[in-house]
Amino acid sequence: MADNDRKSLLVICGPTATGKTALSVRLAKSLNGEIISADSMQLYKGLNIGTAKPTNEEMNGIKHHLMDFLEPKYNFSAADYAQYADKAINNIIACGKTPFLVGGTGQYISAVTQGLSFVCSKPDEKLRNKIADMALEIGNDAMYKKLCDIDAEYAASVHPNNAHRVQRAIELYMQTGYTMSEQLVKSRPQKKPYNDIIFVLNYFDRELLYNKINTRVDIMLEQGLLIEAKEVYNNKDRFKTAAQAIGYKEIFPYFEGEQSLDECVDKLKQASRNYAKRQMTWFKRLKDTHNLYVDKQDCEKVIMDIWKEHK
């Protein structure tokens, strides 16, 4: 049933290599849409091969937002993304077009569709480093105990080994005075911001997906992935975030002469498969999704039909 108060949003997500890009371009063509990329790596300038960024030809005249727009030296976050994406969605609607939210970064998709409101103050790099140093000094267990004192409830939901989360929760409290538990409650809006419909693409036969991922890595190598990886390797400080992207860091041991190229490529393929698995876990958790199997059905037609009904 249509919800006229809210803006319609068509979401296409799913693990890497399921064909989100090509499908969304085709759909955007027929539905007069523009695409907002939900990809934490494609948003950076350059890094075209490793992030599987679509070429102009593949975009086929469809406008892509939040893609290839940020210098790699800058950090970006889910909170930033949510803001930018909201703006983009409103612009697209204002132009009388259909907004497509397309990508594989689950956290970004959720931030937008759930309308999470993150705390106002941006993370303070210095504080973050200070906390990281503290962790180095007193150890993760001690940090976890600290978190237990601050916010026992949240601590119970975080594994002590997950230093990242423990540190972030401590950071949030030190910076804003809010505990993570409080933030979790505060950030949820009463109502979802968009009248969205979420399509999750996947392969029914996982073996097929994994093969697809493997051959895609081979294609990237043919396209010159090594050159791109070398650039990231030589400029790690400039490519802060990119240096942790799958596709570059796996090749580093080869540049260091520690491993053969074949070994690195195998590891790269494996990391990509593992990543796809994590994406599946995330998308499985989303509620009210339409799960589509690209190896079993005509997804384009199914989405068209459901979308028309939905609007």
Next chain:
RNA sequence: GGGAGAGUUCCCGAGUGGCCAAAGGGGACAGACUGUAAAUCUGCUGCUUUAUAGCUUCGAUGGUCCGAAUCCAUCCUCUCCCA
């Protein structure tokens, strides 16, 4: 042909008489996720629907022993060295 060594669970690899269904790692599978998310982290992995239980497993067969992945014999396979 002679000599040396090796065969362990999906893979690598530890284990040399009982505490071994077998360390550790990898993979696979499952999961978590609120400003690093392509990141970070967790669980699980012989079978028996539950097991402080039973069964099957450490190249094969046979043996020693109360008891064998571990000792002995034979066989099979592989690697290396000499010819």
